[in-house]
Amino acid sequence: MPEGPVLEVRDLSVTFPARGGAAPVMAVDRASFSIAPGETLGLVGQSGSGKTTTGRAVLQLQKASGGSVRLLGRELSGLSRGDLRRMRRHMQFVQQNPYSSLHPRLTIGQILSEPLEVHGAVPRDRMAERVAELLDLVNLDPAMVSRYPHEFSGGQRQRIVIARALAVNPDFVVCDEAVSALDVRTQAQIVRLLRDLQERLGLAYLFIAHDLALVRELAHRVAVMYSGQIVEIGPSDRVYASPGHPYTRMLLDAIPVPDPGVQRARLRTAPREMTFLDRTAGPCRFGEDHAATGSAPMHEIGPGHFVSCRFHPAETSTGPAHARS
Numbered sequence: 001m002p003e004g005p006v007l008e009v010r011d012l013s014v015t016f017p018a019r020g021g022a023a024p025v026m027a028v029d030r031a032s033f034s035i036a037p038g039e040t041l042g043l044v045g046q047s048g049s050g051k052t053t054t055g056r057a058v059l060q061l062q063k064a065s066g067g068s069v070r071l072l073g074r075e076l077s078g079l080s081r082g083d084l085r086r087m088r089r090h091m092q093f094v095q096q097n098p099y100s101s102l103h104p105r106l107t108i109g110q111i112l113s114e115p116l117e118v119h120g121a122v123p124r125d126r127m128a129e130r131v132a133e134l135l136d137l138v139n140l141d142p143a144m145v146s147r148y149p150h151e152f153s154g155g156q157r158q159r160i161v162i163a164r165a166l167a168v169n170p171d172f173v174v175c176d177e178a179v180s181a182l183d184v185r186t187q188a189q190i191v192r193l194l195r196d197l198q199e200r201l202g203l204a205y206l207f208i209a210h211d212l213a214l215v216r217e218l219a220h221r222v223a224v225m226y227s228g229q230i231v232e233i234g235p236s237d238r239v240y241a242s243p244g245h246p247y248t249r250m251l252l253d254a255i256p257v258p259d260p261g262v263q264r265a266r267l268r269t270a271p272r273e274m275t276f277l278d279r280t281a282g283p284c285r286f287g288e289d290h291a292a293t294g295s296a297p298m299h300e301i302g303p304g305h306f307v308s309c310r311f312h313p314a315e316t317s318t319g320p321a322h323a324r325s
């Protein structure tokens with residue numbers, strides 16, 4: 001297993017150019033985080049907050065407008081095509097839709113062989129053996145190798161997508177809404193599989209999801225994204241038990257409670273803003289309103305728990321501190 005973080009992201013920014021008279025979109029705004037071997041960082045936030053763009057920019061599938069992405073200690077931006085292709089072996093992508101992400105005319109064996117061939121990962125005469133190993137790894141019967149994607153259920157297809165991502169023994173996987181399209185029971189099975197694979201293979205995950213309850217199941221740490229910025233990051237148990245940013249609190253309050261009576265009562269008593277997640281609102285722990293706060297420095301409010309807050313005492317009494325995680 002590598003020493004130090006698998007992934008280090010510093011001040012990553014992505015701006016989409018203006019189109020049709022609209023202003024440019026700063027989809028990711030100076031995001032910084034790192035992920036250790038065997039660790040899952042959850043990335044949460046509402047639709048449009050910049051999660052997918054962050055994942056794609058980390059994987060170099062989207063050009064960044066600034067910042068640095070280091071994988072296994074190696075800076076990825078500015079690599080030649082050949083070097084980037086070699087680094088791709090270490091980082092893989094599991095996307096949302098297991099229906100569209102598998103080629104319908106290829107058998108599962110062909111689908112799993114493809115990355116092995118592209119990266120020259122195993123000799124030809126070992127290909128079938130490796131494909132069988134991969135199917136076994138994700139708890140699918142290797143005898144299914146000649147079947148086509150449409151012959152599998154949604155959960156089975158997502159297992160195939162995961163097997164394809166793991167074919168080349170990556171160190172780091174971006175899972176972007178990887179279980180969102182599945183029913184609750186299948187989601188739980190795939191989350192268990194991802195956790196099991198992480199333990200066995202020492203994988204690091206960036207687990208992107210809008211479902212905070214789901215992220216809690218898997219993530220050791222969680223980063224909360226609002227309008228392209230990471231506004232809070234820290235150990236999951238701390239962030240969930242004691243959120244420091246009002247936006248995080250709002251997201252957490254929006255998690256449905258299993259008891260319908262409790263849920264109804266909560267919605268009845270919640271301030272109007274709390275039921276609509278279209279803006280940050282409400283006071284932070286220093287009693288100030290974060291609505292339309294814009295960017296603010298990160299402050300450590302507990303071990304490894306950072307919150308973006310311009311009302312932190314360090315900002316208001318001793319001038320701006322620019323501590324970053």
Ligand SMILES: Nc1ncnc2c1ncn2[C@@H]1O[C@H](COP(=O)(O)OP(=O)(O)OP(=O)(O)O)[C@@H](O)[C@H]1O
Binds near residue numbers: 046054210
């Ligand atoms: N190719 C693109 N061109 C222009 N704008 C884009 C492009 N891709 C994303 N955006 C914009 O960037 C912002 C961030 O989008 P992104 O898809 O990263 O958010 P997200 O948090 O992943 O949302 P979702 O959960 O809906 O996927 C949004 O305002 C989106 O409209």
